[in-house]
Amino acid sequence: MADTSRQIFTKGLWSDNPVLRQILGICSALAVTNLLVNTLIMGLGLIFVTAMSNVTVSALRNITPARIRMMVQVLIIATYVIVVDVLLKAYLPDISRALGPYVGLIITNCIIMGRAEGFARQNPVWPAFVDGLANGLGYTLVLLAVAFVRELLGFGTLFGFPVMPAGFTAWTIMVMPPAAFFVLAVLLWTANTWWPKKA
């Protein structure tokens, strides 16, 4: 039953990818993907919060009363989110402003709650850490893929560097909300067609 660290890692990263397979954490997946830089920072923040909150929930799993465990989990997650928020404000104020409320919304990102409740609660610290790390990475990977398409077509740039030929007309639609839905839908479709979910 117990998976090795390696299995846990590939599960979170790909075969049980939180965004593509479990359809979790869609809100921020759509909102912050218009520029690669924002997406990367958001992804790093989420990896940190998922990994650390998994570790904490796991470390406290034997002394947390079952009835109030949800509240405890939310508080643990919120604490790490505050750390991320304060760090961003101090060192990357521009990106902090661009991400706006979505940093705070990491708290209600279902991936983190899902991992805390579904994995960290019943597993020792090390596997919980690996699981959190892998799920965070899996989320970041999908977001970067969406952001890659949107920034490339919407602005003709990648990480702010122009890569498209001079005559390229930017697709304004790619910067706007509808495109986020379409790009993610196409990504889901591709993933489900080429790598069908094992029953």
Add this chain to the structure above:
Amino acid sequence: MENPVLSAQMIFFAAVFTNNILLANFLGMCSFLAISRDLKSSIGLGMAVTFVMTVTTAINFVVYYYILVPLNLIHFRFIVFIIVIAAFVQLVEMIIERYSPLLYMVLGVFLPLITVNCAILGVSLFMIIREYSFIQCVAFGTGGGVGWTLAIVAMGGIREKLKKAPVPRGLEGPGITLVVAGLMSLAFMAFSGMIQMQ
């Protein structure tokens, strides 16, 4: 960035149409994708969200400006807001269970879901960032809720029809829902000339 003279009605209509919390800001997607399978539960959830959103935005406004700001604790707003929301939802659940079994039948199952609905927390965070006044906050909370309800009810209706439509295999379920949401978002962009709010 913020226009200080935006009236409450303007904010209300902007939150419903041009800056729809779901279609333009992507808040509350998780429950949106999970619940919008049919019309009836969409309406129930929408009503519950509107009510909780309006009241918690007002409470959070008071808590933020009269408790957290004077005490210089604004970094703790995430924790405080989420506790306010969770406590309020719990309280409402207990009250309506006791006094209105009928309402409990309609809304009861949806209330626990609301605590983790990011739209509720998102509205509270937006109101701080945009520096709204109290009246503006209430208008924004109500408008956000009504807009969310509008989107999820429309989606519930469309998905009921979709059950009979031949959808490509890999796109079934969440995939096609995202495409429909994208089209709805596109349609709502037609309102964008009406009110400017950002």
